[in-house]
Amino acid sequence: MWKIAIIDDERQVLQGMKRAIPWDELDAEWVGEALNGQDGLELIRTAAPDIVITDIYMPVMNGLDMIEQLRKEGFCGKIIILSGYSDFEHARQALRCNVSDYLSKPISVPTLKTILGKAIGELMEEEEKRIKQDELQQKLMLYEPFIEKEWVKSAVAGTLDSSYRNEDRLPKPYRFWCESKHVVIGIDLIRNVRTSDLSLPDWSLFRFAISNVVCEVAREAFPAIEYVELHGTRAVLILHPQADSSQQELELKLSKLGIRLIDCVKSYLKLVIRVGIGGTKEAWTEMPDSTEEAFRAIDLRDRRVDSAYDVFVYSEEMGNDQGTLVMRPAKFYFEIAGAMKASQESQAQQLVAHYTQQLKEQKGITPDYVQMLAGELWGIFAYCLYEVGMVLDDIFPNDQIVKEMVGLTLPGQLAEWLTAKISVIFSSRQWKGNSKHRQAVDFMTQYIHEHYADDMTLADLSDKVYISRNHLSIIFKNMTGETFNTYLTRVRIEKARELLLERNMLVYEVAERVGYKNVPYFSTLFKKFTGMNPTELIK
Incomplete structure (x- = not known):
């Protein structure tokens, strides 16, 4: 409910306002009243109303001084002035204090209802914005570790924007x-x-x-x-x-x-x-x-x-050796892989065009190097598709690709060949519509690897990626080949196996470290996934 406080030195006005406001219709409630600005200030500090209706001319402290003090203290509620006097200077001062309305007494019930309805509507919009901002902030906090990892990846691969290449833009951990x-x-x-x-x-x-x-x-x-x-x-x-x-x-x-x-x-x-x-x-x-x-x-x-x-x-x-300057550049490979996985066809095509142009300008480029480069890039394409549960051989038969690569001897031929292949990949039925789902699954697998020891359910992650639990279950299974629970268990058991091989902890300690409080259940799962009991592994 929206909370409304009334400040006026006339008791008759106070009682009349309380009777005239359609509280139920506005989903509002009365939280208090005061007869002067000083008492009104204390009331507002205590009750924290959403809307304040106040007079100007009152003893002890007038309404404008009260409003000015409230704004200095950070009060963000709506303030409506209801005064028996119309004064331009007062109206201008009220405007500076961000007053919602300045009305003259007497006021009709329909007008009062309209003004309060307007104020409540503005409050609802502001509340909705705050909720969205809070959700965005929470999401940013959730993604912050992953954003930092992408920053490090860009820094080491050479794709970091020039504006971030200074000490002031370094994330705190680095x-x-x-x-x-x-x-x-x-x-x-x-x-x-x-x-x-x-x-x-x-x-x-x-x-x-x-x-x-x-x-x-x-x-x-x-x-x-x-x-x-x-x-x-x-x-x-x-x-x-x-x-x-x-x-x-x-x-x-x-x-x-x-x-x-x-x-x-x-x-x-x-x-x-x-x-x-x-x-x-x-x-x-x-x-x-x-x-x-x-x-x-x-x-x-x-x-x-x-x-x-x-x-x-x-x-x-x-x-x-100038001939080695362009051999298998990490930056180009990193960028082309990123464009492929992000379903950015035009970006991938531009990267190929730019790099092959550099090849044309480079002396000493041999047919063997061109074919080697084609093989390397084809391996990257295959890996990018592999990550989303697709097989490149299903689109291009391997025998055909091998024959085509033998005929590539010049950078221009390589450019045409890669451009054509990228177009076919992105237009294929398997690739279309996969981008958002792939990003969701990438986030989930990364989150599992980071938080495998924590209690987590598919429902928890569905809230984080904004996809319904049932739909997310299908997407995850299609792209990884396993259910969410099976994947989580495999990650936990893999980590448990590594900890046991270090021989620094007992079995129950390892079980707790990877998220299992029930040791017999942990042992059963461990044997199911590895073929042996935990105790057998460390003998």
Whole structure:
């Protein structure tokens, strides 16, 4: 109900107003009255009415002084002046105090009803705006961690807008970047028999598991790190060594870390990765250069730190060869993958046109390089479709693509080929209408990976993505191949398996850490998903 207070030094007016206002019709209630401005001020402070009806000429404190004091104190309610005098100067002063109406006594009941109805209508609109703003603020707070992650991804890939490349625009968690050096380690997952036939849910879990292993190992040597997945099989690890570290000591430390990452990923996950170490940068705005250098080191495979490991270090000599400057650029790959996943066909086409134009202007571009680039980009396209539950081979037979790639020898041919393929992909029935649903599912899977230990239901997440629970259940199953509960359980069990292998906690402690208070139930689920009991794993 809307609360109304009346301030007037004439008791007859007070009683008449109370009888004349159609309280039920306006869904309003009377919350108090006062005979002067000073008492009215105290009343309004205590009762916090939505609407105040007040006279001007009153003892102790007049109505205008009362209104001015209220506005100074932040009172935002509607104020209606009902005075027996019409005075231009008073009206002007009332206007400065943001008064809703200035009326002369006497006033008819229909007029009073109209004025109050107008004030209540304005209050309803303001309330609706406040609710929307609160909802938006809550949504922004909910998305803030994910927004920051996208910011880091853009910063390391080189796609951050120039207006954000200064210290003032750094998000709070990353302000320390201004006081340290920066090195990017590129991580490339090698597709083999184990990974080629993975389902979408398994592939997502493998990526999640790799990030966990990499981060835990890296933090042993570098307390401050960020892990960012780029596209397809590639990710980066951002390290921030202390400014007083010597370059020789740092290179040795980075080489040992690269070897340990390969060993741990192979030991825990039975997966094979290559590692590239980019150059050390003094400023965080130079991190994209370190990213390009890290993957260039992997691609050229020139400076191997150990003959038994695929760990490669970038050297200045690699950058002096002009023919390598455009090889597999991380920024272009990142941008084209982002455009594909966001269903931005025109953006994808523009990126291809811009990059292939650079290729045309570059000397030393060979047919082998053009075909290599076509294969890399085709792999990115396949991965982007794979993430939304689509198979590129269903649109283009693989044999056909292989034959077409052999005929690509010039950058212009590559541009025409990619442009045609992108048009077909975006016009396909499977792709259309997927964008919003894909974004919802992406948010859900990311949220699960971040909050797997918390109590959560599909209904909780349906409120966050503004899709009904039943509809969201169907969308999630179609895009991941699993129900929400099964996916959540698999993430929890995967994390539990990693914690158990560390042998630092008892089974019941691990169960609680991943969200299960019932240990027997946890053990049953663990055996269902892994084929063994938790106790068997740590023997």
